[in-house]
Amino acid sequence: MNTEVLTQAANQARGLAIDAIHKAGIGHLGLPLGCAEIGAALFGEALSFNPSAPRWINRDRFVLSAGHGSMFLYAWLHLSGYDLSMEDIRQFRQLHSKTPGHPEFRETDGVEATTGPLGQGVGNAVGMATSLKIAEETYNTAEHEIINSRVVCLAGDGCLQEGVAMEASAFAGHNKLDNLILIYDSNDVTLDAQAEETQSEDTAARYEAIGFEVATIDGHDIQKFLSTFGQLRASKNGKPKLLIVKTVVGKGIQEVEGTWKAHGEGGAKFAESARKSLGLPEESFFVSDTVRSAFKERKSALEAAYAEWQKTFQAWQGANPELAKQLKEAKVDQRPDAETVLSWIPEFEKGKKMATRAAAGEVLQPVAAQLPRMNTGSADLFGSTKNYIKDAGEFTPENLTGRNIRYGIREHAMGAITNGFAYDGLWIASGATFLTFSDYMRPSVRLAALSKLPVFHFFTHDSVGVGEDGPTHQPVETTSALRLIPDLDVIRPADGEETAAAVALAISRTDGPTALILSRQNLPDLSVTSAADRRNGTLKGGYVLRAEKAELKGIVIATGSEVHVALEAAEKLGDGYRVVSLPCFEIFDRQPQDYRESVLPSSCSRRVGIEAGVSGLWFRYVGSAGKVVGIDRFGLSAPGDLVLKHLGMHADQVIETMQAI
Numbered sequence: 010m011n012t013e014v015l016t017q018a019a020n021q022a023r024g025l026a027i028d029a030i031h032k033a034g035i036g037h038l039g040l041p042l043g044c045a046e047i048g049a050a051l052f053g054e055a056l057s058f059n060p061s062a063p064r065w066i067n068r069d070r071f072v073l074s075a076g077h078g079s080m081f082l083y084a085w086l087h088l089s090g091y092d093l094s095m096e097d098i099r100q101f102r103q104l105h106s107k108t109p110g111h112p113e114f115r116e117t118d119g120v121e122a123t124t125g126p127l128g129q130g131v132g133n134a135v136g137m138a139t140s141l142k143i144a145e146e147t148y149n150t151a152e153h154e155i156i157n158s159r160v161v162c163l164a165g166d167g168c169l170q171e172g173v174a175m176e177a178s179a180f181a182g183h184n185k186l187d188n189l190i191l192i193y194d195s196n197d198v199t200l201d202a203q204a205e206e207t208q209s210e211d212t213a214a215r216y217e218a219i220g221f222e223v224a225t226i227d228g229h230d231i232q233k234f235l236s237t238f239g240q241l242r243a244s245k246n247g248k249p250k251l252l253i254v255k256t257v258v259g260k261g262i263q264e265v266e267g268t269w270k271a272h273g274e275g276g277a278k279f280a281e282s283a284r285k286s287l288g289l290p291e292e293s294f295f296v297s298d299t300v301r302s303a304f305k306e307r308k309s310a311l312e313a314a315y316a317e318w319q320k321t322f323q324a325w326q327g328a329n330p331e332l333a334k335q336l337k338e339a340k341v342d343q344r345p346d347a348e349t350v351l352s353w354i355p356e357f358e359k360g361k362k363m364a365t366r367a368a369a370g371e372v373l374q375p376v377a378a379q380l381p382r383m384n385t386g387s388a389d390l391f392g393s394t395k396n397y398i399k400d401a402g403e404f405t406p407e408n409l410t411g412r413n414i415r416y417g418i419r420e421h422a423m424g425a426i427t428n429g430f431a432y433d434g435l436w437i438a439s440g441a442t443f444l445t446f447s448d449y450m451r452p453s454v455r456l457a458a459l460s461k462l463p464v465f466h467f468f469t470h471d472s473v474g475v476g477e478d479g480p481t482h483q484p485v486e487t488t489s490a491l492r493l494i495p496d497l498d499v500i501r502p503a504d505g506e507e508t509a510a511a512v513a514l515a516i517s518r519t520d521g522p523t524a525l526i527l528s529r530q531n532l533p534d535l536s537v538t539s540a541a542d543r544r545n546g547t548l549k550g551g552y553v554l555r556a557e558k559a560e561l562k563g564i565v566i567a568t569g570s571e572v573h574v575a576l577e578a579a580e581k582l583g584d585g586y587r588v589v590s591l592p593c594f595e596i597f598d599r600q601p602q603d604y605r606e607s608v609l610p611s612s613c614s615r616r617v618g619i620e621a622g623v624s625g626l627w628f629r630y631v632g633s634a635g636k637v638v639g640i641d642r643f644g645l646s647a648p649g650d651l652v653l654k655h656l657g658m659h660a661d662q663v664i665e666t667m668q669a670i
């Protein structure tokens with residue numbers, strides 16, 4: 010497309026944003042208007058993609074980290090010929106539209122990631138760039154290059170102010186992800202104020218210092234953008250790229266442009282005069298025939314390039330049937346089922362005491378051997394989180410297929426990067442840290458749940474049982490806090506067999522994330538029932554671990570490290586007492602009513618729940634007549650077994666509590 014047409018397209022995309030936001034009465038005009046030339050250059054020329062095959066493996070991934078500028082993305086996806094009609098644009102921000110307020114993965118073709126919480130998209134893009142680097146190394150051969158795409162991320166001042174972006178960028182620089190092009194919309198404005206009120210750093214120097222190649226240009230100069238972008242794209246120098254584009258926020262609405270008032274919908278009331286000054290007709294939601302046909306031609310050209318690629322791909326497939334099979338299975342929603350995964354995991358030695366973190370590490374080995382697609386990582390805690398895949402190497406720029414990723418002490422970036430892996434779908438990613446520090450990555454875990462991403466994490470050191478490190482490292486509220494996130498499965502297994510099932514559940518899940526909550530301290534194995542029963546019970550979220558041997562008098566419900574305490578209490582209480590192990594509330598809640606009733610019969614209201622954490626959520630299972638032995642305070646620095654005892658995590662406390670009902 011020539012510059013003339015691209016300029017017209019930019020102005021018409023501005024018109025679409027103005028009209029959609031004017032119609033909705035709400036939205037963010039600043040970015041779609043300020044970045045209109047960048048959109049024209051990217052979607053009209055620079056990016057490689059196929060609107061008819063939006064998940065084409067060799068597409069350039071475009072992530073709008075500044076998700077508030079969603080109308081930017083919708084306008085360009087529409088013009089490019091994705092499945093996003095003008096009617097969809099008219100429905101901007103309306104119920105069940107394909108054009109929600111912020112871009113949502115799975116809702117709209119061409120939306121690569123759910124963005125809006127600033128900075129997350131940068132982390133996701135770094136994850137996608139990592140994913141593609143591994144894919145290049147895994148799948149390209151000397152004869153055939155089937156993957157050579159780039160990840161392009163548009164971020165604003167807000168994204169780059171957020172810590173997660175800096176964590177992720179440092180990871181990208183360290184790992185030499187030169188397939189990443191981060192475009193920084195530097196418009197000197199944020200939501201509330203001119204940017205100078207809150208930032209004074211030299212962003213170019215900051216990024217140069219962490220190993221990026223940096224260029225700065227006028228973001229309204231289409232030709233300059235195309236030539237610079239082209240150079241950066243071609244430069245395989247081991248440096249990720251930062252392209253700083255100086256733009257005028259809200260450009261085209263003279264009343265507000267260049268000021269923070271242009272950030273949101275403030276300018277929309279000037280729609281009429283703005284349309285005029287942009288050279289647009291009075292007709293709203295206008296796209297000229299010239300622009301339409303130019304984008305139609307562009308789509309044909311993209312499809313032709315895709316067809317060319319298909320030829321290479323066919324040849325590659327013929328020459329590499331094993332790799333082709335692996336790649337075919339590498340889809341975001343493609344996972345082995347839990348029973349299959351469990352069949353790979355041998356039973357644990359009976360009677361052996363073991364921490365569930367150690368059990369998870371053992372379970373991981375045969376699973377990883379069966380699933381070459383799987384990698385894992387830790388936030389500088391492999392030695393403690395135990396999720397290292399043995400003999401599988403470490404991911405480094407020189408060893409891209411190493412399956413253990415050192416995320417550094419960057420929990421938040423780890424969350425966002427693993428989400429990036431999951432959005433891309435090629436690899437099965439997981440991370441690990443101490444449960445207490447899952448708080449540092451909570452925003453990314455929440456987005457994984459919202460976007461239904463099959464990613465999972467090993468959260469170890471799961472209670473005051475951590476011991477001497479003290480209350481800073483002893484989670485009490487964290488497991489419950491994670492349970493509050495909708496669509497996140499939180500699994501706290503009690504022994505090796507439950508851990509095997511927990512890992513199998515995490516691997517097999519296709520429609521959301523899983524948090525594995527694992528103990529630091531050794532736990533006895535629960536061989537009161539068979540390994541198969543414990544595994545199958547865990548697959549249902551909860552089960553009767555010890556059945557009553559006489560008329561039912563009471564039920565003790567527990568998770569993880571407190572299940573053996575519950576067992577001991579029930580033994581002492583007598584034959585009429587049942588123990589229910591409830592490793593996963595969410596999965597148990599999804600079981601049919603008759604199963605749940607068989608585990609927790611409503612006729613029995615004498616129930617005690619025990620968990621080394623805050624008690625609030627437990628009343629759902631013990632009911633108003635029941636009681637909870639929990640820890641509704643912060644912990645203490647002392648040996649773990651003493652702290653657990655001191656805070657009531659012992660059989661006598663359970664017995665006393667049951668007897669008081």
Ligand SMILES: Cc1ncc(C[n+]2csc(CCOP(=O)(O)OP(=O)(O)O)c2C)c(N)n1
Nearest residue numbers: 039040125126127165166167198199200272
């Ligand atoms: C984590 C997070 N905090 C706050 C917000 C609310 N918010 C949305 S946009 C924005 C300002 C962003 O500034 P910038 O990235 O420069 O965007 P511009 O105004 O230039 O479009 C804020 C504070 C958010 N979306 N995410």
Ligand SMILES: [Mg+2]
Nearest residue numbers: 165166198199
């Ligand atoms: Mg800004």
